[in-house]
Amino acid sequence: MYEFITSQLGVSILLAIGVLLALLGYVAYCIYYERKISAWMQDRWGPNRVGPLGLFQPLADGGKFALKEDIIPGHVDKVLFVVAPSLAFLISFIGFAAIPWGGEWMLDGKLVQVQVTNPDIGLLYILGVGSMGVYGVVIGAWASNNKYSFYGGVRATAQMLSYEIPMGLCIVVVVLTMGTLRLEGITAEQAGYWFGFIPKWNVFLHPLAFAILFVTVLAECNRAPFDLAEAEQELVGGFHTEYGALKFGMFFLGEYAHMVTGSAFICVLFLGGWHFPWIAEPEATSTFAVLLKIGVLVGKVTAFIFMMMWLRWTLPRFRFDQLMRMAWQGLIPVTLALVILATILLYFNLHRSIWALVGNVAILAFVLAYAAARGREITGRQDNMPRAKNITMAARAATGASA
Amino acid sequence: MTATTTYLLYLVFALGGAGVYFLLPRAGRSMGRAGAIFGVAGVVGLITLLATQIAGPDTSFYFYLFATIAIVAATRVVTHPKPVYSALYFVLVVVAVAALLVLQGAEFAAVALIIVYAGAILVTYLFVIMLAKQRGSAVYDHRSREPFMAVVAGFVLMAAVAGRASDLPVVEKTEAISVQDTTQTESPAAASNSMAVGTLLMTKYVVAIEIAGVLLLVSMVGAIAMSRKKVPVEGMVTKPKPLGQAGREVAPF
Numbered sequence: 001m002y003e004f005i006t007s008q009l010g011v012s013i014l015l016a017i018g019v020l021l022a023l024l025g026y027v028a029y030c031i032y033y034e035r036k037i038s039a040w041m042q043d044r045w046g047p048n049r050v051g052p053l054g055l056f057q058p059l060a061d062g063g064k065f066a067l068k069e070d071i072i073p074g075h076v077d078k079v080l081f082v083v084a085p086s087l088a089f090l091i092s093f094i095g096f097a098a099i100p101w102g103g104e105w106m107l108d109g110k111l112v113q114v115q116v117t118n119p120d121i122g123l124l125y126i127l128g129v130g131s132m133g134v135y136g137v138v139i140g141a142w143a144s145n146n147k148y149s150f151y152g153g154v155r156a157t158a159q160m161l162s163y164e165i166p167m168g169l170c171i172v173v174v175v176l177t178m179g180t181l182r183l184e185g186i187t188a189e190q191a192g193y194w195f196g197f198i199p200k201w202n203v204f205l206h207p208l209a210f211a212i213l214f215v216t217v218l219a220e221c222n223r224a225p226f227d228l229a230e231a232e233q234e235l236v237g238g239f240h241t242e243y244g245a246l247k248f249g250m251f252f253l254g255e256y257a258h259m260v261t262g263s264a265f266i267c268v269l270f271l272g273g274w275h276f277p278w279i280a281e282p283e284a285t286s287t288f289a290v291l292l293k294i295g296v297l298v299g300k301v302t303a304f305i306f307m308m309m310w311l312r313w314t315l316p317r318f319r320f321d322q323l324m325r326m327a328w329q330g331l332i333p334v335t336l337a338l339v340i341l342a343t344i345l346l347y348f349n350l351h352r353s354i355w356a357l358v359g360n361v362a363i364l365a366f367v368l369a370y371a372a373a374r375g376r377e378i379t380g381r382q383d384n385m386p387r388a389k390n391i392t393m394a395a396r397a398a399t400g401a402s403a
Numbered sequence: 404m405t406a407t408t409t410y411l412l413y414l415v416f417a418l419g420g421a422g423v424y425f426l427l428p429r430a431g432r433s434m435g436r437a438g439a440i441f442g443v444a445g446v447v448g449l450i451t452l453l454a455t456q457i458a459g460p461d462t463s464f465y466f467y468l469f470a471t472i473a474i475v476a477a478t479r480v481v482t483h484p485k486p487v488y489s490a491l492y493f494v495l496v497v498v499a500v501a502a503l504l505v506l507q508g509a510e511f512a513a514v515a516l517i518i519v520y521a522g523a524i525l526v527t528y529l530f531v532i533m534l535a536k537q538r539g540s541a542v543y544d545h546r547s548r549e550p551f552m553a554v555v556a557g558f559v560l561m562a563a564v565a566g567r568a569s570d571l572p573v574v575e576k577t578e579a580i581s582v583q584d585t586t587q588t589e590s591p592a593a594a595s596n597s598m599a600v601g602t603l604l605m606t607k608y609v610v611a612i613e614i615a616g617v618l619l620l621v622s623m624v625g626a627i628a629m630s631r632k633k634v635p636v637e638g639m640v641t642k643p644k645p646l647g648q649a650g651r652e653v654a655p656f
Contacts, residue, residue, distance in 0.1 A: 080487075120596050128522060131521070132517070160526070161526060
């Protein structure tokens with residue numbers, strides 16, 4: 001029995017159970033965290049009634065979700081109405097199977113991988129799971145048989161299809177630089193130093209790809225400023241208008257779990273995963289070091305989640321045409337240029353040199369210069385559009401007023 | 404595969420065909436129950452034949468599991484009267500087939516199938532289906548067209564292919580994704596799947612890849628050129644066009 005537990009299979013099973021339970025708790029506390037951060041940014045107190053500092057608020061919320069009456073409205077498609085939240089919940093949680101949590105662990109004289117599974121195609125697995133993520137929203141929106149819900153679903157579909165392309169291209173940049181699809185391999189490759197003190201994280205090679213990946217992850221999670229699917233001012237509640245009680249809770253938890261997977265994914269690709277200079281090194285394989293590595297990854301994920309919340313409470317939501325224009329006219333050409341840059345550097349075997357950074361800066365400078373020269377931002381505000389297409393100008397021309 | 408096995412296989416296909424025929428939506432009295440009986444008989448017969456005669460005893464249990472899911476879901480794609488459910492069953496078929504590919508060690512193909520089909524193409528299908536008919540079902544949804552000829556054509560084709568299955572080259576079994584001892588995965592064989600696919604695509608099939616890429620690009624440009632429309636601006640006075648030129652506003656670029 002002891003031998004089974006210390007084998008890779010035993011560790012994987014224990015890790016799968018442990019990660020799932022820890023994640024449920026973490027996601028519940030993310031909601032508390034979000035409420036506290038929003039309160040802090042708006043100069044309020046936030047939840048402070050249940051327990052010290054309101055720390056038991058997630059438990060109270062969970063209890064409320066579970067004890068509420070579970071209403072299924074009469075006009076919905078009953079089967080899909082129930083399937084949709086389960087699917088959203090399931091798909092956001094299975095992505096964790098391929099995240100490398102803590103490198104290698106010396107257990108009973110053998111090295112085991114602190115990862116549920118280390119498939120050859122770990123990166124593509126997460127991408128595939130992410131691309132399935134839209135089904136929960138779309139099915140829920142359709143099954144609700146409600147115009148507002150349906151609009152939410154349609155928006156979510158168009159948004160996810162559009163932002164998956166720059167996301168995939170950013171991942172291609174990382175794959176070209178690292179030469180592997182294994183997430184553990186990508187992390188291990190980043191655990192080194194330039195000049196003895198700069199960690200070899202991909203963010204220093206391709207900062208632009210990193211920023212774009214962060215934007216696309218925000219869009220894939222339906223987080224503000226990309227939360228058009230549930231825009232409460234326009235669509236009541238978007239795809240979850242008809243949902244209540246535990247089914248709404250599952251959508252809610254699924255969204256936060258999606259954020260956590262997305263953040264962990266960015267950390268692994270660009271920020272060295274569990275690696276941190278002088279604290280978490282690949283050579284250290286003791287139990288304490290593994291716990292430290294897990295702590296480093298969780299810390300990085302938490303920082304990302306803080307950033308997502310910060311953005312949510314700072315930026316207004318995009319308009320739908322801005323959203324589409326940003327993906328198709330802004331992000332996709334830039335990421336295509338990044339992919340071309342990465343392939344050229346790979347051909348000259350310079351893919352992990354300073355030239356990657358130089359190329360990124362050059363592309364960014366070119367894009368900014370181009371946007372400035374055209375007098376039009378990437379997101380395409382209407383005042384900045386060419387005059388002939390400008391609504392106010394056209395209206396003036398039509399009414400005969402002088403401009 | 405002996406001659407008896409082949410004929411038994413044909414019998415199984417006949418059963419399955421009858422099942423699908425009865426399951427297809429039709430006007431008048433539903434024959435779903437008879438269809439279900441025939442269909443279950445067909446699937447059970449096929450699995451039994453596969454397990455006892457064709458596949459070896461070391462075939463994984465998961466093969467039968469995912470194969471059954473794929474067959475049942477594929478039948479529901481054709482026979483379900485609601486198009487949205489059909490599309491969702493199609494997603495299930497894609498996922499089950501991806502699982503079968505993983506069992507064959509073709510991990511890259513499996514994930515590519517999921518990303519391309521389940522993640523992108525089927526979402527667009529769903530999109531269109533949902534916009535087309537949100538509630539209730541149209542005549543063409545609950546009354547299939549030429550069900551008998553369709554079933555005969557489909558199942559005869561399948562039986563013809565399956566009857567010659569033993570002539571196919573035997574593919575060597577490779578390691579599937581599993582919770583494996585990852586300390587040994589640094590060997591080249593473990594990293595070979597996606598690398599082998601990539602090498603083949605970039606050497607032997609590079610022309611095919613380039614042609615496919617150009618074709619996709621051309622079709623994308625064509626789709627954009629066809630769907631582009633001048634958006635009329637509020638308040639702008641436009642001259643009314645003669646009737647014959649009403650749709651000619653679209654300039655290619």
